[in-house]
Amino acid sequence: MFQSLGTVVEHYVLIAGVIFTLGAIGFLVRRNVLVQLMSIELMLNAVNLALVAFNRAYPGNMTGQIFAFFIIAVAAAEAAVGLAIVLAFYRLKGTVMSDEGDQLKL
């Protein structure tokens, strides 16, 4: 496997895949909303890692790196909104366990 890509990139991508999977599983398995937010951050950063690694392997332009910066900025904004939602959720329910949030349906 992976013989068409450079050996260095291969490792980074592997690590990124592992981190992404950990984030995804964490998001699904954990009930604490704060931990879920952290899992989301994990996933986003796994993507960042992959982008930067690919950019290094194919250094024609800086698209991957720039994109990573964008994701960092957007992730910061997302975290702010997410934490605000968590706060509101806590005030409403008195807990931060996400299985308590079942009011999205009509």
Next chain:
Amino acid sequence: MQALTSLFPPNDVTLLAFIVLLPLVGAFINGVFGKRLGREAVTLMGLSVIGVAFLMSLGCFLMLHEQQTGEQAARLVWKGWDWFTLDTGFSRVVLTVGFSLDALNGTMALVVTGVGFLIHLYSWKYMEEDPGYYRFFAYLNLFIFSMLVLIFGDSLPVLFVGWEGVGLCSYLLIGFWFDGEQNASAGMKAFITNRIGDFGLLVAMGLLLLSTGSLDWSGIEANRQHLLDGMQIFPNLGWLGLPNGIMVSRATLVGLALFLGCAGKSAQLPLYVWLPDAMAGPTPVSALIHAATMVTAGVYLVCRLSFVFVMSPFVMFVVAVIGAATALFAATIAFAQTDIKKVLAYSTVSQLGYMFLGVGVGAFTAGFFHVITHAFFKACLFLGAGSVIHAMHARIHDNDQSQDMRNMGGLRRYLPYTFVTFLAAWAAIVGFPLTSGFFSKDAILLEAFSSHIATEGRVITGGETLWEWPQATGTVLYAIGLLTAVMTAFYMTRLLIGIFYGDFRGWKIVQKWKEPKHEHGDHHHEHEEPGPSMKGPEPHESPWQMWVPLAILAALSLVAGFLNAHLLQIHWFDEWLEPVFKTARTAVEHKEVAEAPFLVFAVTAFAVGVGVAYWVYQVKKGEPARAFAEGSPGFYKLVRDKWRVDEFYEETFIGGVDLLAVMAVWVDKWIVDGIVARLTAFFTSLAGTVLRYTQTGRVQAYAFTMVLGMGGVGWFFFLPHAAYRRTRDDLGGKYTLTAMPGASYQYRWDENADGKWDGGFGNKTQVAFNLDPDQTKKVRLQVRNAFGLTATRDIVVHRPKPDLSGADPEALKLLEPTGAKGAPRNGQAPNAPKGAAPAPARGGQP
């Protein structure tokens, strides 16, 4: 004059655009800001734009007059901008928004802006108390704008814009008092009836574009010989025992379609029904739009495209006959009307018939001259009627009753100015010697008798039968025209006597008529007996803003005839318009006739009509008319009910449309709503019932579903897919296979299907090969992606045997295998089905 000419060279007269633009500006300002500007500002705006437009038109007219010398037609042109380009398939036609001015529309523009200004002035006081004052002036200005676009337009589409614009303004102004349901429906009636005519105009435009490849006047005239080509209007139904493909000349089709448009706009049979109802609008509107200007647009169009009309004698015949029939028919209805505006409306229809009779026999100048004189005297009559109604409103506030001549009489004592001007206009319309109507009507009648359209065009029926006017046409048309003249004199005298002579009958309020002073409780008074003499305000003369226009129009009605008084050897108008109609007049043949007898007939017609009416209504106080009505009540009622044409249309055409609507409602209710909608609703609710269980409202569950879906997409991209696209050319035998792209895909092929790959993995995405008929080929494709996974696909390509049953043997020869693969056979369509002969060449295209 020199300055004007040097400022505006004849090929770029921007002044024309300004003339048109001014009323639009007035309409915009009055319409948008009028409510806040107040009455004075609205009046100033409305009057000044039309006044200035009139002065500018006068300037243009003088420029034109200076340039037109002898037989050479002068033309002032303003080219605006390219509107759009039509690709007709064999030619590109660029439509330009442009205006042009020649003797014909230069004269028309003077009438439109001149009479328009007088009527604006009149409306100042007539509409003074109306809450929609600003709206009225905005509409009037908009109407003048549209009318100017109509007459200045250098091509049919531009004319059509104005044509629709005046239709819109007519609709808006008929329904000006839209709180009365009758008024609103009268507006709609006018609009819809005009739509039928507009359909004809659109068809004519298409045919002209197809035949001449042009839509502007000079282009149509230059290419008009193509209009003589035949066109099939009936399918080949010889095997059914029906006529086999009737051919007519394009000129006939174009002419008939154009005339349908003219008949709609100018209220001719059978589309005249909207004009009498249009009297629901304010009286100045009736004078301006429904008597003086808009309704003559049809006559103008016939004059404008006279060179097209004369190419088909049949069309000219139709125009003349419809005109004469309308003139007679409308005159009969006018006999029994008591609403003064209705009498004038039917008189207008009748006079429009006269104009079409004139242009139909090729007397374009005479017909158009009648447009001008009619604009003067009919506007004067309508405005006079408005003045009378205005006076009656002092006593009777109900519209229907204040317009009824049974309530009038003796008004000459109260309305001296109105009476004198009305008398002058009456003299013109009944053909009192030396008035304008006398000259214009006489010219039409004389030419109706003596003219004949030469068979320049041809109407081909089946073979080569040429259609000619029947021998007696001229005599019959003349007789109808003369009879109509007698009837016109009769009913106009009846109207004059009914309004102005005798005793004032408005002192009494007839039973069931609402008495205006008791508006708060009408129902208490419904059974009131005919009132005794009622004291109250007397009818009074109108202010100067109203009688000054009347006086000017009355003076014009009396003297305008001298522009073209053949009797006195004055031919100014003929000479002025001669260059415009030069082409068309070549098709008109004249019999030599002595003019004197016709003069005697014309004067006799006037004298008989007026004399009989005077005897019936003045000497005998209407006794013979009442006796006639009682003697044959059925006939009298039929005439009074306008021959029940409206009822007939109601039953047939409107009833037919209603029936269609009822059927459509049934289908909508039972099929669309009943079956289609319910079935859909059932399936939707079924799906909803099932899918509702997936809506848990738990974020975790949604996130899990999302991750599952993403995993599925990821898995799809992880696997390679050996998809391909095939192009086929069964005729030529060429085939290509193209492998579809993917992330880092590499391909290898096995073209001969021998189990061995043709090479290693590479970037070759396409294979091409030729096949013989009925040959089959197997190809293998293998794809490898970035992860080293592979996918394989077997592709079978088969070239079918062509179906040659019934093919042309000559074509089959071309199909014989030539040996070499990929011989240049494609594109020749050898196996085209039988009967596909080369498309017939279209004749007569530019």
